[in-house]
Amino acid sequence: MKKLTLLFASILLATGMAFAAPAHGEHGAKATKNAKEKSVVGYISDNHCGLKHMESMGDEKSCTLACAKNGKLVLADRDQKVVYNLDRAGQAKAREFAGQKVKVTGRVTGKTIHVTKIEAA
Numbered sequence: 204m205k206k207l208t209l210l211f212a213s214i215l216l217a218t219g220m221a222f223a224a225p226a227h228g229e230h231g232a233k234a235t236k237n238a239k240e241k242s243v244v245g246y247i248s249d250n251h252c253g254l255k256h257m258e259s260m261g262d263e264k265s266c267t268l269a270c271a272k273n274g275k276l277v278l279a280d281r282d283q284k285v286v287y288n289l290d291r292a293g294q295a296k297a298r299e300f301a302g303q304k305v306k307v308t309g310r311v312t313g314k315t316i317h318v319t320k321i322e323a324a
Contacts (some may be wrong), residue, residue: 238310238317242288243306244324247300253286254279263302264276271301278307285314293318295316 246263248256249270252265260266267276276297278287289297293309300321309318 238306238312240319241311242306242308243278243280243311243316244282244304245278245287247297247302247321248277248279248286248306249287250277250286251273253277254281254284265302267301269297271298276301278305287311288313288315290317293321296321 209322212301218320223262227271247267248254248263249267251274252260252266256263267310276294278289278297280287287307289307293307296318297305297307300323305321307316307318308322308323309316309319311317
C-alpha cells in the first residue's frame with residue numbers, strides 16, 4: 204500500500220510540474236520573441252543518434268534519414284557536445300542537409316532552435 208501511495212504521489216508531483224513549467228523557456232512566449240538570432244554550426248542528425256551515428260547504419264545521411272522516420276531531425280554540435288532540437292520549420296529545412304555539416308541561424312531558447320535559415324558550413 205505504501206508503494207502505491209508513493210507511486211501515486213510521484214505521478215501527481217510530476218504531472219503538476221509539467222503543467223507548471225512554461226512552454227517556451229523561463230518567461231514563456233515573450234522570451235522566444237525577444238531572443239536574438241544566433242548561428243550554431245553542427246551536423247544535421249536525428250534525435251535517436253544525436254552526436255554519433257552507429258557505423259552499421261551506413262553513411263551519416265542514410266542513418267539520419269532512416270532514424271528520423273521514427274523521430275525528429277536535430278542539430279548536433281559535436282564541438283560543444285550539445286544536441287539542439289529544431290522547430291517545425293527547421294524540420295522541413297533540415298531534411299535536405301541530413302548528415303551534413305551546416306550553419307543554422309535562428310532564435311535559441313534552451314536547447315531548441317527556432318530556425319530561420321540553414322546553409323552548408
